[in-house]
Amino acid sequence: MLNAPRTPARRRTLAGILLLAVVAGTSACAPTIGVPVADDAADPKCAEVVLAVPDMLGDLPKVKTDSQATAAWGASGAAVTLRCGVTPPEPTTTGCQGVPSAAGSVDWIVADDGKGTWTFVTYGRDPAVEVQIPPSVSSDHSSSFVSDLNRAVSKVEQTRYCM
Structure with missing residues (x-):
């Protein structure tokens, strides 16, 4: 030969x-980031969401994940993670806020676990999308980059709004 x-x-x-x-x-x-799969990750709307997420979230590059309907940005141990198909939150006024962007406003329920991890869950959308920002990212980044996800999560129709 x-x-x-x-x-x-x-x-x-x-x-x-x-x-x-x-x-x-x-x-x-x-790197491949381990992200737990959500209960309703097989919902076809989740595929639309994940296909529409940006390659960069603020200054964090998108990295591979090991679960269906997930995405991550950053590095192992210091990654912002997204899971589509989490249980939609019940109606609430606590922590519910509209986050505007050029792609439109998205209502998120925002919670801090007291240890520096911020969790954002879409409100009024089924399936819901959850974004977690660990302390290693929240300590030196603003969470305002969540608005960069509005275009992607808007693939799921909003049926309820923050009060």
Whole structure:
């Protein structure tokens, strides 16, 4: 095979093998973030949401996740995570706020666990989307980048609004 003529078909085959080697080599270095799957992650609307999330969230790059209907930005141990298909929250006025963006306003219920982790859950949308911001991110980033997710979560129709 070493002395085989370099035909166009052979050159394409070699180029394909090299491309696969490069892709395999670079994807092996990319971190995968573990994100628990939500109960209703198989809802088709979740696929629409995840396909519409941005490649960057603020200055955090999107990284791979290991579960259906999830997304993450940042680095292992310091990643903002998104899960679609969480249980929609009950009506409340506590922590419910509209977050405006160029893509429109989205109502989120915002909670702090007291240890620095912020959780945002869409209000009035079924399935609901949950975003968690760990202390390693919230300590030096504003949570205002949540508005960058409005276009994606708007793929799920809003039926109720914050009061």
